[in-house]
Amino acid sequence: MSLIRGISDRQSFPVGEMTANAVDRGTATVDLNIVDEIVERCGRKPEAAIPILQAIQAHFRYLPQEALERVCQLTEIRPSQLIGVATFYGQFRFRPVGRHIIHVCHGTACHVKGAERIQEALERHLGLRPGEDTDPEGLFTVEKVACLGCCTLAPVIQIDRSTYGRLTPAKIPRVLADFLHAQSNGSHPSRGPSAGDFEEGEVRVGLGSCCQAQGSAEVYRRFEELVTLAAVPISIKRVGCVGMCHQTPLVEVVPRRGKSQVYAKVEPDDVPAIVHRHFRPRKLWSRLRYGLNRWLDHLLGDIDEDALEPQSLDVRDPPVCAFLGRQLRIATELAGEIDPLSLDEYLAHGGFKAAERAVKEWSAEQIIEEVKRSGLRGRGGAGFPTAEKWTVVRKATGEPKYVTCNGDEGDPGAFMDRMILESFPYRVIEGMLIAAKAVGAHEGIFYIRAEYPLAVERVRAAIHICEERGILGDRVLGTDFRFHLRVNEGAGAFVCGEETALIASMEGRRGMPRLRPPYPAEFGFGGRPTLVNNVETFALVPWIIRHGAERFARLGTATSKGTKVFALAGKIRRGGLIEVPMGITLREIIEEIGGGALPGRRIKAVQVGGPSGGCVSEALFDTPVDYEALTATGAIMGSGGLIVLDNTDCMVDIARYFLRFTQDQSCGKCTLCRIGTRRMLEILERICNGEGRAGDLEVLEDLARTVSAGSLCGLGKTAPNPVLTTLRYFREEYEAHLRGECPAGKCSPLIRYVIADQCIGCTLCAQNCPVGAIPLRPYRRHAVDDAKCTRCDTCRLVCPIGAVVVESGGRVVAYGPMAQTNSTTSPGGPTSASGGTCATLPQFVPLSEGRSGIVATATSQNSGRAL
Numbered sequence: 001m002s003l004i005r006g007i008s009d010r011q012s013f014p015v016g017e018m019t020a021n022a023v024d025r026g027t028a029t030v031d032l033n034i035v036d037e038i039v040e041r042c043g044r045k046p047e048a049a050i051p052i053l054q055a056i057q058a059h060f061r062y063l064p065q066e067a068l069e070r071v072c073q074l075t076e077i078r079p080s081q082l083i084g085v086a087t088f089y090g091q092f093r094f095r096p097v098g099r100h101i102i103h104v105c106h107g108t109a110c111h112v113k114g115a116e117r118i119q120e121a122l123e124r125h126l127g128l129r130p131g132e133d134t135d136p137e138g139l140f141t142v143e144k145v146a147c148l149g150c151c152t153l154a155p156v157i158q159i160d161r162s163t164y165g166r167l168t169p170a171k172i173p174r175v176l177a178d179f180l181h182a183q184s185n186g187s188h189p190s191r192g193p194s195a196g197d198f199e200e201g202e203v204r205v206g207l208g209s210c211c212q213a214q215g216s217a218e219v220y221r222r223f224e225e226l227v228t229l230a231a232v233p234i235s236i237k238r239v240g241c242v243g244m245c246h247q248t249p250l251v252e253v254v255p256r257r258g259k260s261q262v263y264a265k266v267e268p269d270d271v272p273a274i275v276h277r278h279f280r281p282r283k284l285w286s287r288l289r290y291g292l293n294r295w296l297d298h299l300l301g302d303i304d305e306d307a308l309e310p311q312s313l314d315v316r317d318p319p320v321c322a323f324l325g326r327q328l329r330i331a332t333e334l335a336g337e338i339d340p341l342s343l344d345e346y347l348a349h350g351g352f353k354a355a356e357r358a359v360k361e362w363s364a365e366q367i368i369e370e371v372k373r374s375g376l377r378g379r380g381g382a383g384f385p386t387a388e389k390w391t392v393v394r395k396a397t398g399e400p401k402y403v404t405c406n407g408d409e410g411d412p413g414a415f416m417d418r419m420i421l422e423s424f425p426y427r428v429i430e431g432m433l434i435a436a437k438a439v440g441a442h443e444g445i446f447y448i449r450a451e452y453p454l455a456v457e458r459v460r461a462a463i464h465i466c467e468e469r470g471i472l473g474d475r476v477l478g479t480d481f482r483f484h485l486r487v488n489e490g491a492g493a494f495v496c497g498e499e500t501a502l503i504a505s506m507e508g509r510r511g512m513p514r515l516r517p518p519y520p521a522e523f524g525f526g527g528r529p530t531l532v533n534n535v536e537t538f539a540l541v542p543w544i545i546r547h548g549a550e551r552f553a554r555l556g557t558a559t560s561k562g563t564k565v566f567a568l569a570g571k572i573r574r575g576g577l578i579e580v581p582m583g584i585t586l587r588e589i590i591e592e593i594g595g596g597a598l599p600g601r602r603i604k605a606v607q608v609g610g611p612s613g614g615c616v617s618e619a620l621f622d623t624p625v626d627y628e629a630l631t632a633t634g635a636i637m638g639s640g641g642l643i644v645l646d647n648t649d650c651m652v653d654i655a656r657y658f659l660r661f662t663q664d665q666s667c668g669k670c671t672l673c674r675i676g677t678r679r680m681l682e683i684l685e686r687i688c689n690g691e692g693r694a695g696d697l698e699v700l701e702d703l704a705r706t707v708s709a710g711s712l713c714g715l716g717k718t719a720p721n722p723v724l725t726t727l728r729y730f731r732e733e734y735e736a737h738l739r740g741e742c743p744a745g746k747c748s749p750l751i752r753y754v755i756a757d758q759c760i761g762c763t764l765c766a767q768n769c770p771v772g773a774i775p776l777r778p779y780r781r782h783a784v785d786d787a788k789c790t791r792c793d794t795c796r797l798v799c800p801i802g803a804v805v806v807e808s809g810g811r812v813v814a815y816g817p818m819a820q821t822n823s824t825t826s827p828g829g830p831t832s833a834s835g836g837t838c839a840t841l842p843q844f845v846p847l848s849e850g851r852s853g854i855v856a857t858a859t860s861q862n863s864g865r866a867l
Helices: 002-010 020-027 032-042 046-060 065-074 079-088 108-112 115-126 169-184 209-213 216-230 268-278 284-300 318-325 343-348 353-360 364-374 386-395 416-423 425-439 453-468 499-506 535-547 549-553 586-593 627-632 651-665 671-688 696-710 714-718 721-729 731-738 764-768 794-798
Strands: 100-105 140-145 157-159 162-164 201-206 234-239 251-255 261-264 311-313 402-407 443-448 484-489 530-534 563-570 576-581 603-608 614-617 641-646 752-755 804-808 811-814 843-846 854-857
Touching: 032 046, 032 065, 046 065, 046 079, 046 484, 065 079, 100 115, 108 115, 108 563, 108 641, 108 651, 115 140, 115 169, 157 169, 162 169, 162 209, 169 794, 201 216, 209 216, 209 416, 216 234, 216 268, 251 268, 261 268, 318 586, 343 425, 343 453, 353 425, 353 535, 364 386, 364 425, 364 535, 364 549, 386 425, 386 530, 402 425, 402 499, 402 535, 416 425, 416 453, 416 535, 416 563, 425 443, 425 453, 425 530, 425 535, 443 453, 443 499, 453 484, 499 530, 530 535, 535 549, 535 563, 563 586, 576 586, 586 603, 586 641, 603 651, 614 651, 614 721, 651 671, 651 721, 651 731, 671 696, 671 714, 671 731, 696 714, 696 721, 696 731, 721 731, 752 794, 764 794, 794 804
Parallel strands: 100 140, 201 234, 402 443, 402 530, 443 484, 563 641
Antiparallel strands: 100 157, 157 162, 201 251, 251 261, 261 311, 563 576, 603 614, 603 641, 752 804, 804 811, 843 854
16 A cells, blocks of 8 residues: 555645644544445445545545555555546545635636635635645635636635635635634525415525525525415425526516516515515414514514515516527526426426437437437537437447436536536436437436536436436336436546546546547447437437427527527626527627626627637627637637626736646646647746747747647647637737736736825725735825735725726726726826826715715716716
8 A cells, every 4th residue: 555655645744733623633533434334335346436535535524545545455446546546636635624615716707807816815814824725723725626617606616515706805704704604503505495385376596506606595595484484375496597697696476366576686684575575474373473573673673674675677678688588498498487306397397208209109210310300419519410429329339338418517617517407407317318218328327527516416316306206217207218327426627528538537547538539439438339418418309309300400500500508707797697599699699698898898808618719809709609600710619608808808818827727637648738738838927927038929829739739639639729819819918918018907927006196095905905015194195015015906996086006017007996087098098107197087075074984076077976
């Protein structure tokens, strides 16, 4: 066991350097009986390596050396394999951790909205020194993750299983305090829907990941409490994602009589007003008890429900109509209407009708022919014709055959698969069942990211329910056809989205791609024919079988049929999960559905297709959503992430961000991918640090094309795409960096913070500076100590008059949120805040006596209203 001991020793703290709490957290004693039980449950074959490691870490919260040694004693897993797997996947840890783990999302949407600043704020607040990830008390451990799939709420963190979105550095102390308060109160996850006589109607509460991150679970619990108290016969029903993530938490009231009503951004305190408005207790004792409770709430000042005005939505409202009107739901049909785990509801809406037809009435050839006539292409990114892949698996020799659902949605900025798995698990199961009949498979595997715990939980529950009801098992739907499903959790490797790497991971090995051919369709899991499709592809299949191939084929373009689900996020007014017909333009998605740029901003690009995609400039927004059309721009469709970027985003930094990601996630097998992306990243780091050299751009472009041409798998071949597209469409930003300027004011070494003459000495910047870089000078103009400044941006955000500005290359490149740009600003941009004249800023007057704060009145000729 020397290999295990050596690796473990190198990745663990010496006991003498750990606090007593850290020792208590797991280094003192390891109960090997637990390991024995885990091995008995997971198996002893090599393919059980990852589930065993996940189970050990779930119990001990890290991988103790003694536990790993015990696994090798009990199983056929060699020490080299066990350590090779444990060190390859980002999920596994060799050091004890705090009682709670904070996962900081560094996905694309979170990156452009300040994930690095959130990370820094957490580390400062917890007192972490460089190289540390756990606070001295052993309470919290901070870890970076590639993406949590809540992109519309960016920036996001997840503490254990509680998710918090739309964060700022200033909110971090309150978020941690709120989490600890909830823990001390014994808060529990939301329960399932209530049962009973629901003759008055139902209340639908969105309980997807994004909704819960905004507090919908608390809203759900408050409805349950109040309805129980009032004894009103209504159902409080959980539903999946509605797609309008910018309006969460969403609540829909559906009375038995009358018009339904949707409420947006609902807080727990809004619940009494909603219940009182739509439902009243019918029994005398219930009315008395409910009235007494409301009177006590008023008396104690806890709530004034008459003053509450929950924000109601109407589908006829222009913003709502614009968001929903262009959409066509197929994969996301019935979004926000059904309980994700209610099989009866799914059946009532035609669920498993397509599977029943395929299993009982159609031959395998008929199924494949129907899918072929529909024109369905794989929605995982490459767009390979689905029927062709199914045909290859059908004709391949070898038994057993497998159907695999690729739910390893590792693209930062994408959350389509997460939403579909959380909201429509039965639909994906039905698609897999149809595919199994078509290709002759009797076993299926869901491969789902471990970072999606709610998706894993709901899929496992749905499989169990289907087995109990005879939809899965040895006699599918009462026939002789058998089909069994199970779930494999990913362990944190983006490369496992590539199908050969995914199969290696399912076999308990490092997720390293291999040369093709042979393709998995002929030589896949366990060396047997394996069909691999992604979540959205399977979700579309039941609709095609139920409604006919022709109806699906009528949608879209000549080469790209049907609809596509996109995750729309970034610098946009209305983000969310959308499903639109193929052929719609990027401009229609961004400006009509998404509502366009944020106030005072200008959209300049959209990042399409994740790390393997590219940045498409605003000039190309009339490009249709079509596989070939997007490829012509230098991007790819990808799995469906759309991150909107505006004039505050640095395109060189965006290219560096994606290259950091792909370089970090490279499996290391290819020299060109492993070394080439490293050399490219070094050049981009130099450029962003203001140390660029003549000829760097030419070398960078040449390296990018070489890496793309010579890499083995799709990750390596497409890793240079963000660099090539930003060089192609935003070369002037690269050239500005070579001159020592960052036009967007993002690259820290190239910017400095300056406080302009308009400063009124309110001291807010000094009070909020986390590193003391602004001396406190009441009623006088403040100044920033550039040597101490960490460029955290806090001072600019808190300044009430916009006097804090960002300079680069002697020019102001970013104003505070309250600044008003003068219409006479020169085309070349505003001049230095320290040297020239700035755009006119608002003048401020003190508040009346007895009040604190500042009233801002704009002096611009265009407006005389209070800011």
